[in-house]
């Protein structure tokens with residue numbers, strides 16, 4: 476995965492589940508393939524673009540958007556036939572909401588997320604510079620869907636009072652995954668809606684598209700302002716995760732300086748907590764950790780991942 480805006484006139488390397496990929500842009504759009512030249516295994520991300528073709532840096536073979544080799548410079552005859560099997564291992568990919576999603580299998584196991592607000596073309600999306608966490612993707616996603624840590628971990632940003640309990644809430648199963656709603660009294664006032672106050676009562680609506688994509692719709696109760704904050708992750712490796720976040724709000728011109736800075740601060744608050752969690756794999760056997768009532772979502776997430784067979788094999 477990558478942000479589409481990062482793919483310009485040079486091929487870029489990305490890693491998904493320990494598999495090296497090359498992402499490149501042609502006039503047909505963005506293409507994704509294994510980062511291996513079919514000729515001698517050289518990394519294509521070390522090459523360059525020549526117009527609409529990706530050039531391997533080793534012997535200069537050229538590949539088009541579909542991965543087919545279109546030119547072998549060391550063959551003198553310009554009409555020589557290039558074997559069809561001289562092609563890249565191209566992946567199914569799609570750019571959605573400015574993010575390049577790629578699939579290592581022939582058919583995706585889950586549909587891509589549909590994000591309200593982010594998909595609204597009348598609103599302007601902001602992209603938070605992506606970071607890499609040394610943690611499992613599911614650990615990050617569980618943390619992103621946990622409200623009980625706000626007053627403890629996010630004291631420096633929007634966290635509320637540590638004494639405020641988390642009310643009971645229901646987790647709904649949907650066609651895309653899981654959803655829940657929760658009222659919360661935020662410390663501070665981070666919304667550009669001209670409502671005064673040193674705290675703000677909001678309602679959070681979480682929508683988690685399995686396995687790793689979440690949007691939070693943040694609705695202050697006393698105004699029409701809405702903020703949409705989406706998060707999806709690339710499992711680079713079992714314990715390394717690249718974070719992609721897109722946000723927008725109902726102002727016609729979201730405050731990029733504030734929202735990007737605030738989001739990076741919030742991520743910096745979460746990161747050491749999640750990177751330090753042990754075991755590094757999210758325990759999908761519910762007897763392995765002790766749960767509290769606020770964990771309703773995390774318990775449901777673990778159960779769902781276990782049902783999908785997405786967990787690490789359990790220790791015997």
Ligand code: FES
Pocket residue numbers: 512513514515516517531532533534535536
């Ligand atoms: S290894 Fe890529 S062109 Fe030879």
Ligand SMILES: [Fe+2]
Pocket residue numbers: 618619624628629741745
């Ligand atoms: Fe957090």
